[in-house]
Each structure stands twice: as structure tokens, then as C-alpha cells.
Amino acid sequence: xxxxxxxxxxxxxxxxxxxxxxxxxxxxxxxxxxxxxxxxxxxxxxxxxxxxxxxxxxxxxxxxxxxxxxxxxxxxxxxxxxxxxxxxx
Amino acid sequence: xxxxxxxxxxxxxxxxxxxxxxxxxxxxxxxxxxxxxxxxxxxxxxxxxxxxxxxxxxxxxxxxxxxxxxxxxxxxxxxxxxxxxxxxxxxxxxxxxxxxxxxxxxxxxxxxxxxxxxxxxxxxxxxxxxxxxxxxxxxxxxxxxxxxxxxxxxxxxxxxxxxxxxxxxxxxxxxxxxxxxxxxxxxxxxxxxxxxxxxxxxxxxxxxxxxxxxxxxxxxxxxxxxxxxxxxxxxxxxxxxxxxxxxxxxxxxxxxxxxxxxxxxxxxxxxxxxxxxxxxxxxxxxxxxxxxxxxxxxxxxxxxxxxxxxxxxxxxxxxxxxxxxxxxxxxxxxxxxxxxxxxxxxxxxxxxxxxxxxxxxxxxxxxxxxxxxxxxxxxxxxxxxxxxxxxxxxxxxxxxxxxxxxxxxxxxxxxxxx
Numbered sequence: 001x002x003x004x005x006x007x008x009x010x011x012x013x014x015x016x017x018x019x020x021x022x023x024x025x026x027x028x029x030x031x032x033x034x035x036x037x038x039x040x041x042x043x044x045x046x047x048x049x050x051x052x053x054x055x056x057x058x059x060x061x062x063x064x065x066x067x068x069x070x071x072x073x074x075x076x077x078x079x080x081x082x083x084x085x086x087x088x089x
Numbered sequence: 090x091x092x093x094x095x096x097x098x099x100x101x102x103x104x105x106x107x108x109x110x111x112x113x114x115x116x117x118x119x120x121x122x123x124x125x126x127x128x129x130x131x132x133x134x135x136x137x138x139x140x141x142x143x144x145x146x147x148x149x150x151x152x153x154x155x156x157x158x159x160x161x162x163x164x165x166x167x168x169x170x171x172x173x174x175x176x177x178x179x180x181x182x183x184x185x186x187x188x189x190x191x192x193x194x195x196x197x198x199x200x201x202x203x204x205x206x207x208x209x210x211x212x213x214x215x216x217x218x219x220x221x222x223x224x225x226x227x228x229x230x231x232x233x234x235x236x237x238x239x240x241x242x243x244x245x246x247x248x249x250x251x252x253x254x255x256x257x258x259x260x261x262x263x264x265x266x267x268x269x270x271x272x273x274x275x276x277x278x279x280x281x282x283x284x285x286x287x288x289x290x291x292x293x294x295x296x297x298x299x300x301x302x303x304x305x306x307x308x309x310x311x312x313x314x315x316x317x318x319x320x321x322x323x324x325x326x327x328x329x330x331x332x333x334x335x336x337x338x339x340x341x342x343x344x345x346x347x348x349x350x351x352x353x354x355x356x357x358x359x360x361x362x363x364x365x366x367x368x369x370x371x372x373x374x375x376x377x378x379x380x381x382x383x384x385x386x387x388x389x390x391x392x393x394x395x396x397x398x399x400x401x402x403x404x405x406x407x408x409x410x411x412x413x414x415x416x417x418x419x420x421x422x423x424x425x426x427x428x429x430x431x432x433x434x435x436x437x438x439x440x441x442x443x444x445x446x447x448x449x450x451x452x453x454x455x456x457x458x459x460x461x462x463x464x465x466x467x468x469x470x471x472x473x474x475x476x477x478x479x480x481x482x483x484x485x486x487x488x489x490x491x492x493x494x495x496x497x498x499x500x501x502x503x504x505x506x507x
Contacts, residue, residue, distance in 0.1 A: 001398060014400035018390035018505055035490070041502060042342040042433050042489040046331035048393045071345075072393045 004079050007061040019054030021045065022066045022082070048072050054082060094197050112278055113157075113285035116292050118317045122150045124472050125310055125319035127297050127333060128326035129153025131162035131273070131458065132450055134280035135465020136325060136472070137289045138196075143466070144473035147288030150319070151281075152295040152312060158277040161327045164427035165458040166350050166372060166384045168363050170207045170268035171232055174223045175497050177483035178436075179230050184480055185463030186232075186267060192462060198279030200271045201377070207268035207363040208237070208246065210412075212257040216367055220263040227265070235264045246364065250414050257368040257411060268363060270374055276461060300337045300447070307337060307447040321472050323448040328393070328428030330451035337444050342433050342489060343452045344504040346387040347426040349397035351405065353419040355379030364412070371408035380422060383409055387429060389505050397426035429454060434496040435507035438486045439468055440477040448472055449486060454507055 001013040021044060027036045051071045056064045068077035092098055092110065102109060124140060126133045129151045140146045153159075169189050171182040193199050211217040217236075224234035238261045243251055249259060281291055292314070299311040301318065309318035324333050334341050360375040373383035385405035388398050402424065410417045432438070432452040437460075439450045450468050453460065467478035477485065483495050489502075500506050 012400070013390075013398065020503075020505070021391075038490050039340075043340045044331070044342065044344045044391075044504070045340065046344050046391065048329070048332060048345075051391065053390070071391055074392065074394050074396070 001074050001076060003055060003067060003076055005057050005060055005063075006065060006079060006081050007063060008057060011057070011060060015057060015059040016055040017058045019056055019064065022052040022054045055079075112282045113291050116150070116290035118150060118152070118292050118295065118312070118314050119290065120316075120318060121148075121309075122290075122317065122319045123148040124150075124321045124323060125317055126151045126323045126325055127310060128160075128324065129157050129281070129291060129293065130160045130325065130327060131276050131280065131461040132327075132464045132468070133323075133325040134277060134284055134291070135461050136323065136450070136468045137291075137465075138280050138284040138287070139465045139469035140472060141284060141287035141289055143469060146473060149284075149288075150290040150292055150317060151284070152292045152297065152310070152317070154294070154296040156293050157281050157291065158274050161427050161429070161457060162277045162461075163274055164350065164425060165273055166374070166382050167270040167273045167458060168207065168268070168372060168374065169202070169271055169459040170265055170363070171459075172207070172209065172223060172227055172234065172263065172265050172268065173497060174226045175495065177480075177495065178497055179226060179232070181463055181467070181480045182459065183230065183232050184466070185460050188462030188466060189271060190267070192271075192276075192279070196279040196283040198275060198282055200275045200279050202269065202271045203377075204267050204269040205362050205374070206264055206266045207365065208242075208262040208264045209365045210242075210249075210262045210367040211260045212368045213260060217261045220261070220367075224263045233265055233267050235266070237262045237264055246362070248359070248413055248415055250412065255411075257366075270363060272377075273458060276458075280465070297333060297336065306445040321446050321448060321475075323450065323468065323472055325450040325468070327430055327451065327453060327457060330430050330449075334442075334449065334451075337442075337447055339442060339444065339449075341438075341449075341452070341486075343430045344391045345393055345428050346390070346431045346505060347392045347395065347397055348384065348387050348429045348455070349401055349405065349424065349426045350382070350384040351402075351421050352376065352380040352382050352423045353416070354422050356381070356419065360413075366408050366412050368411075369404075369408050371405060371412065373409065373412070381416060381419065387431065387505070387507075388426070391505070393428055395426050395428060397424070431504040431507055433489065433502035433504055433507075434494040435498055435500060436495040437484055439464060439481045439484045440471055440486060441475075442486055
């Protein structure tokens with residue numbers, strides 16, 4: 001599987017480290033409801049299809065990026081730097 | 090419908106030439122059951138069998154999207170063992186191993202249990218301490234465990250790499266003699282046949298499309314073969330647990346990942362035990378046909394493709410050759426990837442769900458096959474009584490909400506690192 005790193009270009013996925021679902025919104029700082037944190041940390045949409053996810057280019061530029069990938073086919077789509085902003089439009 | 094297998098029946102069929110009857114009926118769904126089990130894998134079939142055998146419930150249906158044996162029960166590396174160290178797991182997996190030991194007789198079907206022993210290796214003094222501690226915990230629970238030092242290992246497993254400059258030197262190992270392998274297809278077929286003989290309907294090519302509900306309670310399933318109502322509905326699928334549970338409005342602490350497994354060309358008897366490498370996740374045994382069967386870690390990112398990544402193939406091959414250099418020129422005959430439910434703490438869920446009359450068994454990570462008999466035993470108890478069996482209380486779905494994550498390997502709450 002090739003992932004296109006915005007800095008380094010197309011690289012084998014084994015240069016990257018997976019970092020989980022990027023569509024999850026972290027609860028606000030100061031959120032005290034335990035259930036809210038539980039749902040954020042422990043529950044997964046786990047879709048069979050389109051997925052936005054974090055990867056870190058550990059053997060390259062070491063930047064975190066957000067990748068679009070289809071979990072049913074491994075077709076890799078657009079990727080961009082996570083530092084550019086929120087996970088989803 | 091099926092007659093009992095015995096030496097006598099073998100002779101009778103040989104002499105008369107009478108055809109063997111089908112191993113189980115091709116059942117069609119009736120309208121109502123006490124229990125409907127979604128998923129005809131090892132776990133679902135075992136649950137149905139113990140519902141009938143232990144609790145006298147035979148108005149039970151097992152519905153399976155494919156055919157019996159087509160799922161992960163036929164994709165695993167067939168290892169059974171009970172070397173766990175957290176209270177809860179230790180007793181649960183030992184119960185499972187005890188059931189394995191009597192399974193062929195109980196089912197009247199040879200599951201080809203081979204108690205060849207499993208050896209976990211330690212590659213440093215501290216790791217030797219860790220496995221010694223695990224062995225002590227097992228022995229305190231009445232489970233067999235023997236600590237082997239390097240010299241004993243060189244006698245028992247002479248083909249490992251003991252050279253002085255090796256990257257992962259072998260310091261010792263923990264042997265569980267009662268551990269071993271079983272023929273995984275026979276486990277599915279044996280449970281299916283035994284459940285069928287007790288009146289359970291096994292309905293193949295029946296796919297769940299949704300759940301029916303009344304007043305907030307789950308009342309059965311909608312399938313491609315029509316609606317089937319049930320007092321209690323059980324989800325016991327693997328790989329797609331999230332998808333099935335989502336039809337009932339549940340979001341689970343599960344992510345689906347790929348685990349690859351490998352079989353080499355057959356060779357003469359060579360690897361007599363199940364061996365677990367201690368420096369990486371890698372395990373190897375030899376099948377009765379002679380092929381070396383081995384596997385490693387998950388690919389590392391959520392995935393439903395059932396097509397493994399090559400980097401993991403290389404990693405597993407490196408482990409194999411680091412451990413047993415003499416197999417470096419063996420050719421891999423078959424290689425596949427199964428979809429595995431990974432959970433944040435590496436432990437499964439068995440029991441009630443937030444939906445009334447809906448029960449869940451899933452999230453088995455690497456441990457599903459060896460747990461098959463005990464899962465069936467305890468899940469059947471749970472379905473019959475509406476309350477969890479004592480051996481599975483640590484595996485409840487709400488354990489993270491209560492701060493009771495159950496992390497056997499101490500890896501933290503990362504599905505993809507378990």
C-alpha cells in the first residue's frame with residue numbers, strides 16, 4: 001500500500017505508523033462527563049468503507065498526516081498534514 | 090438423523106456400503122425460537138450445543154451467512170493452551186482446556202486434539218523472570234507449567250538458534266504439556282453435528298439484515314430468509330461484529346484488523362511442539378500433513394480487505410528464520426489474512442448488551458479458537474439464565490465505563506497495538 005506524504009511523496013505504508021480514527025472529535029478541555037470521555041477513547045465507528053485516519057511518517061519527515069482510505073479495498077485517497085487543521089471538513 | 094460414530098458403525102457402513110447420512114440437517118428457519126444465534130462459527134455452534142446439552146434448550150437456531158466452517162474457525166493457527174496470568178483469564182482458559190480434553194468424546198466427533206505441549210521462549214533474564222512468574226500463577230491455579238532452562242531447551246528443541254552471537258539469545262522457556270493443537274474444521278463440524286442431534290436448527294446462507302424490536306426490546310432478526318423471532322438473540326460473529334451490532338444501534342469498543350497466517354510445504358516430522366518466540370509475536374507448529382503453520386502480529390491498521398500487507402509477511406519470515414534458521418529455504422504454500430475484532434485491552438466481550446434480550450460475544454483478538462469450548466459453555470449459561478456465568482464476569486461490555494479494562498499483556502488502550 002502506497003501512502004502519499006504531502007512532504008515526501010508516495011512511500012510504502014511501512015514507513016508510517018497508524019494512529020487511529022481521525023474523524024473523532026476530542027471532547028473539550030475541562031469536560032468532566034466520564035461517559036463522554038469513555039465514548040471518545042474506547043468506542044469506534046469501525047466503518048467498512050471510507051475512513052479518515054492519522055498516520056505518522058516515522059521513517060520520513062515525521063509529520064502526522066490525515067489519510068483517506070477505504071477499509072474494504074485499501075484504496076488510498078487524499079492525504080494532508082494534520083497540522084493544517086481539523087480532521088474533517 | 091445422524092447415527093452415532095463408532096467402530097461398529099464404521100464396520101457396518103463398510104460391509105453394507107450404505108451411504109453416510111449428512112452430518113447435520115439443512116434446516117429451514119421456523120418462525121420462533123427461544124434463542125437465535127447470529128454466526129455459525131465455532132463459538133456460535135458451541136453455544137448452541139451447550140444450550141441444548143447443559144440447559145435442555147433445543148428451540149435454538151444458529152444462522153450463518155456463508156457455510157459452516159467458512160469463517161475464522163477455519164482460518165486460525167489451531168493452537169489451544171491455558172497459560173494466562175490474570176485472575177479471570179487463568180480460570181476461564183483452563184476451563185476451556187479441560188473441555189478440549191473431553192471434547193471428542195462429548196461430541197462423538199474426533200477433533201484431533203494433539204497435546205504436544207507449547208513452549209514460550211524467554212530471551213533475557215528479566216523475560217525468564219516474567220515467564221517463571223506466569224508459570225507460578227498457573228501452578229497455583231492447578232494448571233501444569235514447567236520452567237525449562239537453556240540446557241533443557243537445547244535437548245527438547247535442538248533446532249533453535251543457540252549460537253553465541255545471536256540477536257535474541259535463548260535463556261529458557263515455559264512448557265505447558267497439556268497445550269497443543271486441534272483440527273479446527275472438525276471443531277466446527279463436530280459442534281454442528283452434536284448440536285443438530287440435540288434438535289438445534291443450523292441455517293446456512295442466512296444473512297442478518299437487521300433486528301426486529303418491540304417496545305425497545307430486541308425480538309429477533311430480519312434475514313434474507315424472512316423474519317425469525319426469538320426470546321433472546323445472540324451475536325457471535327467475528328470480523329464484522331461492529332457491523333452486526335450497529336444494526337441494533339450499538340457502537341462497540343472494537344476495531345477490525347487483519348491477521349495473517351502461513352503454511353509451508355510439507356516436511357517430515359520436525360517441530361514437535363507449539364513454539365512461541367519471545368522477542369516478537371510469532372508462533373509455529375507443524376500440521377499433521379507436515380506443513381509448518383505459523384503466524385505473527387496483526388498488520389497494524391483497521392482493515393476488511395482480507396489481503397495482508399507484504400511488510401508483515403517479511404516480518405513474520407524474519408521471526409521464523411531468527412528462531413529456526415534451518416527452515417529458511419522452505420517454500421510457503423498458502424498464506425491468508427482473516428479479519429479479527431481487536432479491542433482496546435486485547436480481551437473479548439461476552440454477555441449482556443445495553444439492548445434488552447440482545448447478547449454479545451465478540452472482540453476475541455488472537456484468542457478465539459482456544460476459547461471455543463469455554464465460550465460456548467459460558468455464553469450458553471448466560472443466554473439460559475439472563476445473567477453472566479461467573480467465569481466471564483471480567484469480560485463484560487461495560488468494563489471500560491467502570492474503569493475495569495482487562496489488559497492481560499499490559500499494552501494500554503490501543504486496538505492496533507494489542
